[in-house]
Amino acid sequence: MKLKILMFATIGVLAAQPAWAANVSVTDAWARATMPGQKVSGAYMQIQSDADARLVGVSSPAVPRVEVHEMKMDGDVMRMREVQAIDLPKGKTVSLQPGGFHIMLMNLPKPIAAGEIIPLTLTVESGGKRQTVEVKAEARDAMGSGAMSHPPMQHHH
Numbered sequence: 001m002k003l004k005i006l007m008f009a010t011i012g013v014l015a016a017q018p019a020w021a022a023n024v025s026v027t028d029a030w031a032r033a034t035m036p037g038q039k040v041s042g043a044y045m046q047i048q049s050d051a052d053a054r055l056v057g058v059s060s061p062a063v064p065r066v067e068v069h070e071m072k073m074d075g076d077v078m079r080m081r082e083v084q085a086i087d088l089p090k091g092k093t094v095s096l097q098p099g100g101f102h103i104m105l106m107n108l109p110k111p112i113a114a115g116e117i118i119p120l121t122l123t124v125e126s127g128g129k130r131q132t133v134e135v136k137a138e139a140r141d142a143m144g145s146g147a148m149s150h151p152p153m154q155h156h157h
């Protein structure tokens with residue numbers, strides 16, 4: 001699948017691609033490095049699709065459980081919940097970032113060290129068809145960055 005995506009990206013201007021295939025580009029993918037004993041973390045990125053599409057799932061060979069979450073204010077409490085899909089409107093850059101949509105990395109078997117690469121497979125649906133997009137998120141030590149940190153204790157299912 002990775003090869004297929006790369007081919008579309010490379011020869012898209014030369015060869016007509018199937019009508020259903022959206023060209024999905026992902027930039028600035030990163031994951032939050034964790035402290036020892038911390039079982040959850042978040043991954044973030046910018047996603048852009050050249051056709052209306054939806055992110056319908058994420059998996060990783062390195063993480064036992066991956067969910068797509070949205071975090072938002074509920075009154076004055078920041079809460080997050082799992083979402084079934086994130087809309088990727090044609091041509092619009094959708095940000096997965098601390099405090100908003102994010103990819104939740106759960107049941108981590110070991111801490112994520114800064115610099116480590118977390119491979120993620122995004123499943124994108126467009127025109128009723130699904131394709132996968134491979135993403136490599138580099139772990140960053142985001143402590144004290146000023147970005148809203150992910151509160152693992154506020155995890156409700």
Ligand SMILES: [Cu+2]
Pocket residue numbers: 069070080102103104
């Ligand atoms: Cu979350």
